[in-house]
Amino acid sequence: MKLSARNQIPGKIKSITEGVVTAEVVIELDGGGDLVSVITRKSVESLGLAVGKRVYAVVKSTEVMVAID
Amino acid sequence: MKLSARNQIPGKIKSITEGVVTAEVVIELDGGGDLVSVITRKSVESLGLAVGKRVYAVVKSTEVMVAID
Amino acid sequence: MKLSARNQIPGKIKSITEGVVTAEVVIELDGGGDLVSVITRKSVESLGLAVGKRVYAVVKSTEVMVAID
Amino acid sequence: MKLSARNQIPGKIKSITEGVVTAEVVIELDGGGDLVSVITRKSVESLGLAVGKRVYAVVKSTEVMVAID
Amino acid sequence: MKLSARNQIPGKIKSITEGVVTAEVVIELDGGGDLVSVITRKSVESLGLAVGKRVYAVVKSTEVMVAID
Amino acid sequence: MKLSARNQIPGKIKSITEGVVTAEVVIELDGGGDLVSVITRKSVESLGLAVGKRVYAVVKSTEVMVAID
Structure with a gap:
């Protein structure tokens, strides 16, 4: 399966x-x-x-906010 | 301001x-x-x-999914 | 890829x-x-x-609300 | 009440x-x-x-992802 | 229609x-x-x-974060 | 920290x-x-x-729906 969510970050x-x-x-x-x-x-x-276990964290782009110091 | 969203990832x-x-x-x-x-x-x-510009990507935990290969 | 999002509804x-x-x-x-x-x-x-094109609509469970008439 | 969320799917x-x-x-x-x-x-x-009980599952459009096989 | 989303704030x-x-x-x-x-x-x-126009802003509880100064 | 989420509502x-x-x-x-x-x-x-405790409720704009009576 290929997903529209563009953020797929590898980790464990x-x-x-x-x-x-x-x-x-x-x-x-x-x-x-x-x-x-x-x-x-x-x-x-x-x-x-x-x-x-090795996984991907998956996040839809509209759920990502931006912050500055 | 300190935020409840636990995912704050640095980048530019x-x-x-x-x-x-x-x-x-x-x-x-x-x-x-x-x-x-x-x-x-x-x-x-x-x-x-x-x-x-240096920023943080901020994501609420309930918006993060998990995927496996 | 297998995803934690439990709602994967087929359609076109x-x-x-x-x-x-x-x-x-x-x-x-x-x-x-x-x-x-x-x-x-x-x-x-x-x-x-x-x-x-055949696709799946995918929704994380925490994003689904319930309504009654 | 009429809601902006365009996905209202009937079920029980x-x-x-x-x-x-x-x-x-x-x-x-x-x-x-x-x-x-x-x-x-x-x-x-x-x-x-x-x-x-009869209900509607309600989902905001920005929360719906698309996947392909 | 009555909705599970508990935050319904009146305004215009x-x-x-x-x-x-x-x-x-x-x-x-x-x-x-x-x-x-x-x-x-x-x-x-x-x-x-x-x-x-008079409306309600509607927000699902899982979408609300908390911040402190 | 200054956040892109435009809804920051004060309360306790x-x-x-x-x-x-x-x-x-x-x-x-x-x-x-x-x-x-x-x-x-x-x-x-x-x-x-x-x-x-005094706090702010913080909500990303894409998470806010609109309803009418």
Whole structure:
């Protein structure tokens, strides 16, 4: 599957915290730094996500803001 | 200002394409790779964004998806 | 690529309207009814989207609201 | 109330999973297939959502991505 | 129609800027201050939006961030 | 930090409900009315959010819909 979302950043999973409905997945980016994702707990299961697994953080462009110091 | 959005990734602006309402801002991340942001053209003006300027790409955690190969 | 976004609805493209930065893509769902997507014009190009092409409308669960009459 | 969000897809509720803050609502679309929504648990209560209830899944166009095989 | 989105703030339209695909609608809130919305130009037409018209700004809770000084 | 998100509405925190992953923060706006935000529980901690604290509700323009009666 090829997706219109233009931001697909490679990394590996550093931690997963599971709630009842949602889960927080922290991704250590290959380029340095962490990215935090909140998805459903069921997606964590269906994708077989686990600490150390290689993944992409995917973000739709309209969801990215810009900030300056 | 300190923001609840936990993803704030440093980089510098590579290109800006302005439409009537929105603008596309491509950010070259310090860690490598590009991130594309779509914000309003007025935000580009009010922040004084320009190619080469140092910025942060900011994303709310609930907007980050996870993908596997 | 397998994505955490759990809503992937099949259909085919009915119309595309391109602006400077964004494009509106109307998808005729296989199950009936249309779904409207706003993505960047560059994604329309990079995916080679055109009227009649088979696609999936993809939506992250946290972006879906519920309404009652 | 008439809403700017152009995607309003009819269906009925198939399941509800409630967490502390959020709830996952699975909607069986009239056109076939399921759509998953994550809203607050309080919205589930205030709308009186329950399995079997007729609802609309509502999505803002800027939240819809497009994918190809 | 009753919607799960819990933020529905009353105001009236102060300005509309229309692009090819999207439109920017500035809403003067009854409680003071402005709120900016970007929706499709077609939604502006189908809702008959115009300067001075009374509207609600509607936001899903998962889209609201919190900031401190 | 100065942010591209153009909606930054002042208020103070009325209540916080914490789940495992997410938290619901209700903000009483200075202009009247409440705004509900769902952020991660860790953001509540890192910002030191508490009932009575002065905050801003921040929303990206592309996340704001418009409704009419």
